[in-house]
Amino acid sequence: MLRMAxxxxxxxxxxxxxxIFVNDYYRRRYDGRLLLVFDDTVGSEEKRLDPEMFDLIREDLELCGAAPDAVYYKSDLIPNHYPWARRVIEAHAAYVCTCPAELLRRNRAEGRPCPERSQGSEATLEAWEGMLGGRYGPGEAVLRLRTDxxxxxxxxxxxxxFRISDLDHPRVGRRYRVWPLLEFSWAVDDIELGVTHVVxxxxxxxxxRMQQAIWRILGVTGPPFLHWGLLRVREAKISKSKSYAEVKSGVYDGWADPRTWSFRALDRRGIDPRALRHFxxxxxxxxxxxxxxxxxxxAENRTLIDPKALRRSFVEDPVRLEVSGYPTSLASVVLPNHPDRPELGTRAVSAGSTLWLARRDLEVHLGGEVRLKDLVNVRLPARLDTGATSATAEFTSLENKRLPRLQWVSARDGVAVDLLGVEGEHRTGLGEAALLSSPPGEVLQFERVGFVRLEADTRPGVEPVRACFGHP
RNA sequence: GCUCCCGUAGUCUAGUCCGGUCAAGGAUAUCGGGCCUUCGACCCGACAACGCGGGUUCGAAUCCCGCCGGGAGCACCA
Incomplete structure (x- = not known):
């Protein structure tokens, strides 16, 4: 029995x-059960609960293929904790301390006992009842473990x-004023929920150590603990509080904004949950x-999606290119959807003497001979003025020469594309007409650009075609 | 500062518990080549590591000691 919180x-x-994945891994491997326990004790002013997150998180787990076997809310379990507190007090292992927080901290640092530390179980019990009964305000009394x-x-x-808080809890309101802190609440719940391993x-x-100390006092045996270290992805500067603020203010495009590096954002980018799991x-x-x-x-994801991602052309920041001497008979070409997998079929792509090329491609190869991929060879103009929207090139040959190969899109039926980038930027350009018939959510490869996923709410035939960039 | 944890190639990891089969394996990155229509995939090749110093031992990445470096925790948050 495992739990994540x-x-x-x-x-x-x-x-x-x-x-998510480590807990789920153990659940599967040992045919166990995995609980989702929302750690929604009352929190603090700085750490506020947002009730919207409960469903959000459940969806995220589902998305990861790690849906829990059962869901609990700490806030529902609070009454269970009071009898346990009583047992600890009766074991003479706790006392009610009424020092101001500041003094308490100082005494602790200096190893000096607070006056109440020596109080007997009777007195503690009485004061504890007082806490529960509302004798003290927030911050005026806490129940402390007597360790060393x-x-x-x-x-x-x-x-x-335990401490006193009168914050309004999103689920249970002000039903409880005395809230357990993390260690004690888990000491109780890991036992009561039957958790056998904590990862x-x-x-x-x-x-x-704290949980074990509490268990020892009560003479119960708790589960063993396993830990993992922090995992950071170099490119992901994750700040939950920043994400929260940006999502709430609308700067981010919801929790699926690529900048959050949330699972839903990764899904949107076409990153397969299996790749995330394996990774x-x-x-x-x-x-x-x-x-x-x-x-x-x-790299992990590529091995999964490369075999099934259909290849398409996309040119960013397009420049109109007139190709003089273009063979008029070559009005279209039939291209495979995937270079290595003929079974994925072909599509017809219109061509012609007027084509769109990516500005960047043009700039890099000015004056050079290039191959328009799967089409013809041309010599590009020697210069291109900044901001120019068109240029002319010269047809050179049909032969499949070993030249730099550039993507192109026909001027006749190119479709507008809006590609959402990893930094939240929008990259606009034109794509080939076949994009209009791809279903929402489809993962494609824009050749020489990268893997993308069509946005879930796109509609076939509607321009611009909106996609989210995944990775190269 | 105190407590705990961790140090194997650029990065991540296997091996460390029970010393020899590890002149250290894999993945990823990088570089080269192949594949004659992607800067993708695939195939081949190259590069590159046991933090340092002592000790134990026939033998140490593995055991012991010291040092150095890195990380996390130190709330009436979770």
Missing amino acids: PFPSGALHIGNGRM LSDPDPAFRDRVL RGKDLVMED TLSFGLSLADIEVPAETLY
Whole structure:
């Protein structure tokens, strides 16, 4: 029995991959069950809960092929925690501390006990009832574990177990005022939910010790812990709070904006969840923090989509090219949809003496002889003025010469294309007519540009054809 | 500062627990070549690593000690 516990503050992104795929891996391998437990205790002013995230996260897990066997909300489980707190108090292992937060922190750092530390179970129980009964306001009292004030790790000295908060919780409102903190709540829930193995990030290793300390006090045996280190993708500068702000303000195109590196954004880019799974699991469960170039993920994805992505032409920032001497009989060509897989069929592509070429291609090869791929050879003009929208070239031959090969689109039936880039930029240009008949969500390869995925809400026949860039 | 963790090629990883089969394997990147119509894929080849110093041992990437470097945690957040 495994569990994952995301804090519902945003869509799941590639940095959360280890939580998802590692847990799911163990579930499958040992035929276990995987719970999704929303860690939605009340949070803090800085860490607000957004109720929209619950569904968002469930969808993300579904998308990753890691849907949970059951879903729990911490906020529903709060009443379970109070009896446990009582048991800890009765074991004389906790006390109610009414020091201001500042003083508490200072005392902890210096290893000095707060006055209430010596209080007996009776008094603690009485004060605890007072906490539950509303005798104290937020910040006026906490329940602390009595550990060892000389513990070398200051973080471990008399941790706070419960605190008082009157924040309005999106699911349960103000039903509870006394909220457990992470370690205590998991000490309870891992037992009550029957969790047998905890696999979580290494940022939570200290919490292992806390949970174990609580279990020891109560004489229960809890599950073992496994941890993974941080996984960063070099190109992905992920900031959940920034994403949150930009999504809310509309600067980003929702949670599927490529800049979020969320799973839904990666899906939109045509990155197969299986590639993400394989990519993530390839790092094992190492405790080291790692940074991997996105290229590694792209390579993984390429092996999946390359065999099925149909090839299409797209020219960015097009320039109109008149080809003098163009053989008039060559009005169209029939091209394979995939160079290595004839079974994927062919399509007819219109050609002609007037064609569109990508400005960049033209600029790089000015004055040179090039091959318009699958068509003819031409000599490009020697110069192209900045901002020029047309140019002329000269037909040289039909023969398949070994020249730089450039993409082109017919002036007769080229269609407008709007390609959304990884940085949220829009790259506009023209694509070949066959794009109009591709279904939404189709993954294609724009030759010499990269793999793209048609946006899910595109309609065949409607211009501009909108696509999202995946990777080279 | 304190606590814990981690150091194998540019990057990620296998091997470390139980020393020899590791003159270190794979992936990715890069470079070269092939494939005569993609800057993609595929095929072939090249490049390139056990952080440093001691010790134990017939033998150390693997065990021990020290050092150096990197990371994470140190909330009345999760």
